[in-house]
Each structure stands twice: as structure tokens, then as C-alpha cells.
Amino acid sequence: MNLPICNFDAKNSLLCPQCEKKVEEGQLTKADVDASIKLAQIAKTNSEVDKFTLHSCKEFDGNFVLSFSKEDIMAIRQSRTLYRLIQDQFQGKIWLVEAEENDRKFIEDMFFPTKILSINNVWAPGGIQKTKAIVSGKWTPRFPINTETVVQIVKDARNLDIEIEFENKRR
Numbered sequence: 001m002n003l004p005i006c007n008f009d010a011k012n013s014l015l016c017p018q019c020e021k022k023v024e025e026g027q028l029t030k031a032d033v034d035a036s037i038k039l040a041q042i043a044k045t046n047s048e049v050d051k052f053t054l055h056s057c058k059e060f061d062g063n064f065v066l067s068f069s070k071e072d073i074m075a076i077r078q079s080r081t082l083y084r085l086i087q088d089q090f091q092g093k094i095w096l097v098e099a100e101e102n103d104r105k106f107i108e109d110m111f112f113p114t115k116i117l118s119i120n121n122v123w124a125p126g127g128i129q130k131t132k133a134i135v136s137g138k139w140t141p142r143f144p145i146n147t148e149t150v151v152q153i154v155k156d157a158r159n160l161d162i163e164i165e166f167e168n169k170r171r
Ligand SMILES: [Zn+2]
Pocket: 005, 006, 009, 015, 016, 017, 018, 019, 020
């Protein structure tokens, strides 16, 4: 398992001086530390999670954006049990994103499994550049993803202003 903090620290819920220093210097956040410890607890009884690589965890208002390696994301998406196991450890909603991805992929991950039809840069009045994402289908009250939360997370995590539109605007 690869985590933002040492495996030993994560398994024992403590921080060695090096990791402590990284937290103090802002290289690591409390969310990175907490998520590492949570995953290490799951890994104790789950050999699949024990092979995961967590790059980071960012918390935005009770939303946890977990950045994993591509193979790990695929494994979690294929297993409801695995997803539940991880989600249950967190107090808020978890969002799975691939590590080192671009803005476009990040937005696609936020909406998974709903498809994003297009992501384009548009110019808003006043010369402000915005990114418009068109989501397939139409919005219904049952749509499982809170689009306002997505807008906020994309702004905080990627410093990107996005506008979300549904393919079929008529309700
Ligand atoms: Zn350490």
C-alpha cells in the first residue's frame, strides 16, 4: 500500500517526525492523514485495499476527494462492496478521482457513472473564461450527484469555474 504518510504510521494511527513535519509545513493535510489511517484500517482485513495507492485526500465542506491510482479507481468502481467499505469510513461523501489527471478527466470522474458529453471553454460577459460541461440526459430530482457541490469542489480543487448544463434541458 502506498499512502501520503508512512504505512507504519497509518497502521498505528500515529505520525513519525518526518510526516509530522510535512503536516506542519503544509505538504500534507489533516485529510491526507485521516484518509491514510482509515484505508490502513480497511487494509488490515482486505488484501485488495492493501495494494492501493492513495495519492491524496482533500476535504471540502464534508466532501472527501480521494485521489487514487487508475487501477484502484477501476477496482472500486467494479465492486459495490469495496466502495461501501471505503465510504462507510468517512463522515461525508467520498469522490473518487484519478491521480495526476487533467481538468477534463477530473470533471468526468466527479460525475461518474453519468457521461459528460462535452467540456468546453466559453467566454462569459466581462471576458471571464468559464468551463461548460454538458451532462448526458436530463436532470431529475433523483439525479444522484449534487451539481452545486461539484461546482464548488472543482473550484476549490482545480481553481476552475464550471457551469453545468444537461443535454436535455426540458424537465
Ligand atoms: Zn511517517
